[in-house]
Amino acid sequence: MFRAIKEKLSAFRKKVDQEAEEELKEEAREEQGVQAAETEERKAPDVKEKLTSLILKREVVIDDSKLDKILPELEMILLESDVAFDVVDRISEELRSRLRGRRKKIGESLSDVVLEELKNVLKDILNQNAFDFDEWAERKLEEKRPVVILFVGVNGTGKTTTIAKVARRLMNSGHSVVLAAGDTFRAGAIEQLEEHANRLGVKMIKHRQGSDPAAVIFDAIKHAESKGIDFVLADTAGRMHTKKNLIDQLEKIKRVTKPDLIIFVDESIAGNDAIERAEMFNEAVGIDGTILTKLDADPKGGTAISIAYVTSRPILFLGVGQEYDDLIKFDADWLIERIFG
Numbered sequence: 001m002f003r004a005i006k007e008k009l010s011a012f013r014k015k016v017d018q019e020a021e022e023e024l025k026e027e028a029r030e031e032q033g034v035q036a037a038e039t040e041e042r043k044a045p046d047v048k049e050k051l052t053s054l055i056l057k058r059e060v061v062i063d064d065s066k067l068d069k070i071l072p073e074l075e076m077i078l079l080e081s082d083v084a085f086d087v088v089d090r091i092s093e094e095l096r097s098r099l100r101g102r103r104k105k106i107g108e109s110l111s112d113v114v115l116e117e118l119k120n121v122l123k124d125i126l127n128q129n130a131f132d133f134d135e136w137a138e139r140k141l142e143e144k145r146p147v148v149i150l151f152v153g154v155n156g157t158g159k160t161t162t163i164a165k166v167a168r169r170l171m172n173s174g175h176s177v178v179l180a181a182g183d184t185f186r187a188g189a190i191e192q193l194e195e196h197a198n199r200l201g202v203k204m205i206k207h208r209q210g211s212d213p214a215a216v217i218f219d220a221i222k223h224a225e226s227k228g229i230d231f232v233l234a235d236t237a238g239r240m241h242t243k244k245n246l247i248d249q250l251e252k253i254k255r256v257t258k259p260d261l262i263i264f265v266d267e268s269i270a271g272n273d274a275i276e277r278a279e280m281f282n283e284a285v286g287i288d289g290t291i292l293t294k295l296d297a298d299p300k301g302g303t304a305i306s307i308a309y310v311t312s313r314p315i316l317f318l319g320v321g322q323e324y325d326d327l328i329k330f331d332a333d334w335l336i337e338r339i340f341g
């Protein structure tokens with residue numbers, strides 16, 4: 001997980017600290033008049049030690065000229081790690097304003113100061129509109145039954161598996177669930193969800209392929225009402241003849257079924273494509289949150305940051321494998337610690 005970004009950050013650390021050390025050595029030599037002893041440095045360990053201790057004891061003020069060297073490299077790493085352009089800009093600006101004038105304390109490395117602050121900026125982005133799905137679900141159930149959750153997003157990203165994972169999570173908390181086969185566009189989508197329903201031992205409401213998905217989900221809601229089932233989890237098409245068809249269909253589903261939560265599902269390995277899709281679905285139907293799948297196979301890690309930023313909606317869960325229990329509640333600290341190691 002996140003191998004590529006980890007390697008880049010580690011190279012960044014080395015480079016920044018080496019350059020900072022060189023700069024400090026130079027200043028120390030000049031100021032302490034040890035320039036004359038420079039040629040002796042290699043021969044005389046005491047002079048070398050003296051230089052090292054001068055460097056460690058020196059406080060450094062991080063100014064714009066230092067930031068001009070450091071930030072572009074960091075921006076490049078973030079861009080290459082699927083953090084979208086606008087988001088990188090915002091992170092960089094924020095970092096500059098937080099770091100400008102900061103003193104690097106004795107014994108601290110410059111890269112630690114910069115990367116610690118970067119972690120704080122990223123946590124602020126990821127924690128905006130933080131949302132606890134489990135708490136929300138309990139609260140919502142006190143108001144109404146069934147609670148209706150719509151899953152939107154393109155095919156192939158793990159949407160069906162994610163619906164099954166969420167169903168399992170709710171069932172583990174003692175809730176009952178019915179699935180709605182709302183992707184009536186694609187041959188195979190209904191059977192695929194049905195397989196999950198069978199494995200989970202829950203009912204799935206379906207109509208034939210090509211039928212109106214709003215009607216399928218409406219029937220699932222009626223079924224849940226009559227049986228006292230807690231949650232309706234509804235699949236939707238991820239692709240249609242045109243984008244307009246898809247958006248019209250989702251708007252109709254929303255109008256008819258009045259979902260309590262709309263969850264966008266995409267895979268973190270899709271990077272910028274996933275970010276664009278998140279924006280598209282958010283504009284089209286207004287998403288309440290995102291579930292990112294396939295984090296376990298993602299070498300970069302920036303997609304979550306970008307999607308949280310561009311949609312201004314929380315990341316709810318992360319998919320970290322193919323099993324039903326491979327769904328973890330999103331936690332910004334968990335993600336950041338895994339990226340920064």
Ligand SMILES: Nc1nc2c(ncn2[C@@H]2O[C@H](COP(=O)(O)OP(=O)(O)OP(=O)(O)O)[C@@H](O)[C@H]2O)c(=O)[nH]1
Binds near residue numbers: 157158
């Ligand atoms: N490694 C990994 N694989 C996952 C994860 N979530 C789903 N998958 C796999 O991704 C593949 C696609 O998942 P589906 O749930 O079938 O995807 P879908 O979005 O419903 O796509 P369609 O089948 O095209 O409708 C399957 O092989 C899943 O097992 C995850 O978090 N990690």
